[in-house]
Amino acid sequence: MKFGTKAIHAGVEPDPSTGAIMTPVYQTSTYVQASPGDHKGYEYSRTHNPTRTALQNSLAALENGAYGLCFASGMAAIDTILKLLKPGDEVISTNDLYGGTYRIFTKVFAHYGIKFHFIPMDNAKEVEKYINSNTKLIWMETPTNPLLNIIDIKAIANLGKKHTVITVVDNTFATPYLQLPLDLGVDIVMHSVTKYLSGHSDVVMGAIILNDKEVAARLAFLQNACGAVPGPQDCFLVLRGIKTLHLRMERHCDNAAKIAQFLSEHPKVDKVYYPGLSTHPNHAIAQAQMKAFGGMLSFTLKGDKIEDAKRFLERVELFSLAESLGGVESLCGHPATMTHASIPKEEREKAGLKDSLVRLSVGVEDVEDLIEDLRSAIG
Numbered sequence: 001m002k003f004g005t006k007a008i009h010a011g012v013e014p015d016p017s018t019g020a021i022m023t024p025v026y027q028t029s030t031y032v033q034a035s036p037g038d039h040k041g042y043e044y045s046r047t048h049n050p051t052r053t054a055l056q057n058s059l060a061a062l063e064n065g066a067y068g069l070c071f072a073s074g075m076a077a078i079d080t081i082l083k084l085l086k087p088g089d090e091v092i093s094t095n096d097l098y099g100g101t102y103r104i105f106t107k108v109f110a111h112y113g114i115k116f117h118f119i120p121m122d123n124a125k126e127v128e129k130y131i132n133s134n135t136k137l138i139w140m141e142t143p144t145n146p147l148l149n150i151i152d153i154k155a156i157a158n159l160g161k162k163h164t165v166i167t168v169v170d171n172t173f174a175t176p177y178l179q180l181p182l183d184l185g186v187d188i189v190m191h192s193v194t195k196y197l198s199g200h201s202d203v204v205m206g207a208i209i210l211n212d213k214e215v216a217a218r219l220a221f222l223q224n225a226c227g228a229v230p231g232p233q234d235c236f237l238v239l240r241g242i243k244t245l246h247l248r249m250e251r252h253c254d255n256a257a258k259i260a261q262f263l264s265e266h267p268k269v270d271k272v273y274y275p276g277l278s279t280h281p282n283h284a285i286a287q288a289q290m291k292a293f294g295g296m297l298s299f300t301l302k303g304d305k306i307e308d309a310k311r312f313l314e315r316v317e318l319f320s321l322a323e324s325l326g327g328v329e330s331l332c333g334h335p336a337t338m339t340h341a342s343i344p345k346e347e348r349e350k351a352g353l354k355d356s357l358v359r360l361s362v363g364v365e366d367v368e369d370l371i372e373d374l375r376s377a378i379g
C-alpha cells in the first residue's frame, strides 16, 4: 500500500461486533475472563487496550516497522528507550535537539550513571571518534530543533551497525510521510505524537516504532512495568488525526517553502533556517532522504536583538505565540526563552542558537494570509 492508503486503512478494521467503521474507544480498565487465564488477549488496560493496539499497528505500518508502542507523552517514550541502558553506558547525541530531551538526558539519566556526549552530527567520521566500548546508543533528531540542521541518517545508522550501537531517530519534525528512518537502517524511531501525527493540538502522546523483536519485547515490558501509557480516548483522536497526515503534510510543506522564500528576501531578516532552501548547508542530504522539507522553519532578525524578536512575537495575529508545533494552526515561538530555556546560554551559543531566533510551525491556512501577518509583524 502507498502512504495515503496506509494512513487511512493500516491497523484498523471495522468493529467485528457492530461493523462500526471507526475504531471504538474501549474506555475500560479490565476485561472479563471465562476462567482464570482464558481471555481474548486483553487482561488489563495498562498492558493492552484495543484502541491503543489499533493505533500502535497503524503507526508501525506508517514507519515501515514491525512493532509500535504508544506512551503517555513523547517524553515517556524517550524515558522508556533510555531504560534499555544501565549505569556506565554512554550515549552520543546531536547537540541541537529538543530542550526536554536534553533535560531528561542531563538532569535525570545522567544521575543514574549514564554519560552523554552532545556533538554536531553533520560528519559521521567526527561522530565515530566518540564511540568506545561503553557506547550503547546514538540519538539523532533530524531536522533538528530549532535550527533545522539535517543529519545523514544512513551514514550514522551504518556507524551504529559497524560498532553494534543502537541508533535512534526522533522523527517528530519529519513524520513518516517525509522520511522513513527504519528503511535507512536505523534501529528505533521515536515520536512526539503530540505534534504532526495527532495534528490538531488536542493530544499529548509519544510512540516508539522498531523492527527488532527482542528489543520490542523489552520495550513492551518497560511500557507495562513502568506504566506511562496513553488512554483510549487519546488513541482514538490520534487514529483520526493520522487519516489526514499525508494531506496536512503536503500543505504544511508548501506553505513553509513559500514563507521561507518570503523571509529570505525580507530586508530585516538576517538568516532563514529551512532545509528546502538551496542555501541551506545540508540541502543535498535533505533532498536525498526526505520527500519534502517539512513545515518547520526558523529565522533571525538583523542586529540579533532579543527585544526585536519579542516585538515581532507580540505583533503577530494569525500566528499564535505558543509552545508545541505540528497542528493545523500556525504557531510561533522563541526558543531561547521558551522551548530551549532549559539549555544553558553557553550551550545554546555553542549550538548556534541565537537570541533573536524565532521558530515557526507553519500551519495549513492560506499562505497569503500567513505571509501578510508576518510582513506586518516584522514591520
Ligand SMILES: *Cc1c(COP(=O)(O)O)cnc(C)c1O
Residues within 6 Å of the ligand: 073, 074, 075, 076, 098, 100, 101, 141, 145, 170, 172, 173, 191, 192, 193, 194, 195, 204, 205, 206
Ligand atoms: C515535543 C517534542 C518532544 C517531547 O514530546 P511530548 O509529547 O511533549 O512529551 C520530543 N521531541 C521533539 C522533537 C518534540 O518536538
